[in-house]
Amino acid sequence: MTRVAAVPARPRIRPDSRAFSVLLGLLAALPTFGIDMILPSLSATAAALHVPVAVMGTAMAVYLLGLGAALLVYGPVSDRLGRRPAIVFGCLLLIGGSIGCAAARTLPQFLLFRAVQGIGAAGPGMAALAMVRDVFAGEAARARMSFVVLTINIVPMVAPTLGAGLMDLGGWRLIHAAPLVAALTVLALIPHIAETLPPASGPAPVGILRPYREILARRAFLGHALCNAAAAGAVFAYITGSALVFIGTLGFSPSAYGLVFGASSLSVMAGAALNGRLAARGIGPGRVIGAGLAGATLLAALLLADTLACPPAAAPVIAAMAGMGLAFGLVSPNALHGTTEAAPEAAGTAGAVAIGLQMAGAAVASDSVAQFFDGRSAQSMAAVMLGGCLAAVAAFAGLARPAVRPSSSRSPSQRHGEAAWPSTHPRGSPSTSPATAPGSPISRPVQLRRRGIPCS
Secondary structure (H helix, E strand, O other): OOEEOOOOOOOOOOOOOHHHHHHHHHHHHHHHHHHHOOHHHHHHHHHHHOOOHHHHHHHHHHHHHHHHHHHHHHHHHHHHHOHHHHHHHHHHHHHHHHHHHHHOOOHHHHHHHHHHHHHHHHHHHHHHHHHHHHHOOHHHHHHHHHHHHHHHHHHHHHHHHHHHHHHHHHOHHHHHHHHHHHHHHHHHHHHHOOOOOOOOOOOOHHHHHHHHHHHHOOHHHHHHHHHHHHHHHHHHHHHHHHHHHHHHHOOOOHHHHHHHHHHHHHHHHHHHHHHHHHHHOOOOHHHHHHHHHHHHHHHHHHHHHHHHHOOOOHHHHHHHHHHHHHHHHHHHHHHHHHHHHHOHHHHHHHHHHHHHHHHHHHHHHHHHHHHHOOOOOOHHHHHHHHHHHHHHHHHHHHHHHHHOOOHHHOOHHHHOOOOOOOOOOEOOOOOOOHHHOOOOOOOOOEEOOOOOOOOO
């Protein structure tokens, strides 16, 4: 029997409201808070646990490992059971992990609960991307995705400051109260939103892994995901290299470097905000991605030429950082939107893989810059930035663009950015894409109901 969507008649937080956008931003920010907020406390934590400060780098590694591994589970599970269970379960783990970190007395205890924090934060972070695809379509989806990317890039600017403030108030243990409070806030809001993807009876648990094989075989998904991962690698090349260059080579003070880095973060935010305006004007995502990649590639090439021909100088590096940030703010929301559009029936799985690839691209780029840094120039930074840009261009031009379906394949309401609220057409009916037909291994017998919700 076909299962009917269990959508509340009057959800108190509607998808077209500002409150829903704030919730999306909070969900997207939870994983990032666990990375950036503890940075000011590493020395104090090491002293309290009686270990060398260098060992505290492991605290970041186990968090990222837990986050990345959990994403691969949350994605397909949320495509089966819905987004709200993944959010609730993740928030409960995040609360438990935060309490454990604050109460830890030894390094093994602290690392264990850091891993639990990462596993928990992955659920809400994945759900933010999937919910955008569940509820919105067309220009509205691109605008909401820009907001998510904007939030993710605001957090690194404010999280260390917030962490330092909490340390001043109550020591390093109090820092872990912030993700706890954020998770409790999400749990308080979840009952007031409708499930964006109703649960359905799926195959045996072994079938949960099957969507990965189908999604990874889609050129459009791979093109957009690899484009986003390579672009993220280019950005993390300047994040890692900028500290080495400005402080180690050019002799900037940490506070001066902080101002430079903050300006580059503002450029990412500006790019994401500009993308939202371009989406509202109906400019296609392919054109925006192409323009962003062209500008980023040109800037990286100019910076590399400058580092090879001229003595180290701050101005070219700052200009390249700002331009790269602006380009990433244009590319990333559209590339992430493209990954979920390529697999609409498994948006959770698609979002999980895309984020995982982005983390991998960032890790490879950061390590490459550090490994090849010569101590006197920005050559390694510029070379990795250019390599990331060229890889993103190759992925987008070689995989994403040839596989993109014509815009006419979307319904009229979707082309105008209408919220894609559940409709009465069952998945697998003629009105859906071939990927959701009953023969597809990731189709589900779900009836959806569409409401005409105007999106602001």
